[in-house]
Amino acid sequence: MRIASIPAEEIDMQDEVSTAGRPHIDITSVRRLSELADYVVPFAIRAVCSLGVADHLIDGPLPVPDLAKRCNAEPVALQRALRALAGKGIFTECEPGVFGLTALAQPLRSDHPVSLGDAYPLLPGDLQAWAHFDYTLRTGLSSFEYVHGMGYWEYMAEHPEESKRFDGSQAAGTRMEVRTVLSAYDSWAGLTSVVDLGGGNGTFLIGMLSRLRHMRGTLFDQPHVVAGAPALLSAAGLTERIAVKGGSFFDDEIPPGADAYLLKRVLWSWTDDHAHTLLTRVRAAMRDDSRLLVHEPVAFPGDTDEVGKAYDLILLAMGGGCARTEEQLRALFGGAGLRINRVIPTPMFPLVEVLPVT
Incomplete structure (x- = not known):
């Protein structure tokens, strides 16, 4: 080199x-x-x-x-x-x-309010995949799966040390997202309940409700994913304000009747068919005056330097989905009885406010 x-x-x-x-x-x-x-x-x-x-x-x-x-x-x-x-x-x-x-x-520094010390791990599996990114550009297929012969999450399940470092990088991103989402959205005061769909171990919801003391929340994710949430909630003093429910987007009831539903870096992981099913089930859980807040990369055209464009390449290489255009999102939401009300820029990804079609 x-x-x-x-x-x-x-x-x-x-x-x-x-x-x-x-x-x-x-x-x-x-x-x-x-x-x-x-x-x-x-x-x-x-x-x-x-x-x-x-x-x-x-x-x-x-x-x-x-x-x-x-x-x-x-x-x-x-x-x-x-x-x-x-x-x-x-x-x-x-x-x-x-x-x-x-x-x-x-x-x-690990004590920085938005510490990035864990955000940049050296993951051998990722590095080997990036070394073959030209394969992805030639075929449109995941270089990660090409190199390792398995999907990203399957690989992580077999490599716990890399999985632990990956989880640390996600937690670092979440700390940044809490601050950007809370400061960007001007309607939190009118909401009293929120469901974080695919919210992992609750890190984001904890950060959010620690600042929005008038709200209550529900954490919804796979049972093995939310297993560590009670300890975190107890340490944060939020056991009484955040309910934990383990379940699947596609097989189990999504908690109904909340003021707001949050999908943070979730839709981009699914094909249009799976995303349509997920959004249809979310719409069924929403009231007519509920709102859905989607925080993930949007593929805007032009030469603007946006973090979502780089993340889209990560998804391409690792085989995890794609960043959709605003037009693609409108079509996706429309098919599930939802509509985009506004797209709010943040220093990270846009926050898309979605309302039911009534």
Whole structure:
């Protein structure tokens, strides 16, 4: 692996001798493309996260030997990694061999309000799949399934350590989503009950109801998924305000009559047929004045830089679904007796407010 680098004097010489019809050499674009295409920095970030480097710098900068001892790292290797990251504004070399936190490194702390320290795990299964992403582009099929011979969740069930790190990355994303969804939606005050469909172990609902103290909630997901929720609810003091119900979207009754239903990163995992069935069952549980809130990537056209477009490629490679366009969502909701009322932008994914057709 070699980082692309072209000396400025060579660029200038090439530019001078370029002939008609050849593209003009824009050094800024060349360097920007090299930066975007290289994976050294992303891997280095993930590696220092796995060592918990940011946590050891909370009280101030440390010399590399001391930091390496606390992180169980080899000092020279750690210094080389931190030196490269400091050049990108992640950590700072305060003086030779002494490193501290920067604004970009602060969210890597485990005590940060929206900590991203667990958001970037190094998962061997994922990395092997990305190494064959060209297969996905040629065939439209999952490179993960091509490499591993099984689906993503089946693989995770057989690799508990990777599954644990994956769960940590999802929890990190959830912390961010709680803040973005709560601040983006202006109608929480008029709602008193919410059902989080596919809400996992309740992390999102706990974060939500800890802030919206007038509301009560119901957590609904597969029985083995919600098994760990009671302990989390007890620790958060929310046992009396959040009910837990284990069940399937497709086989069990969805809790009826709530003011709001939440689908957070759920629809994108299902085909149109399964999504239609799910939405039809949600509509049957809703009152005519209930609302459905959908928080997931929407595939907007154009050149805007949106996090959902990158997530769509993750789904493509891992075989987990797709991000739909607004038009596709309208058709999907319409077939289930629902309609989009508004699409609310957030720093993460859009929040789509959906109402029953009456």
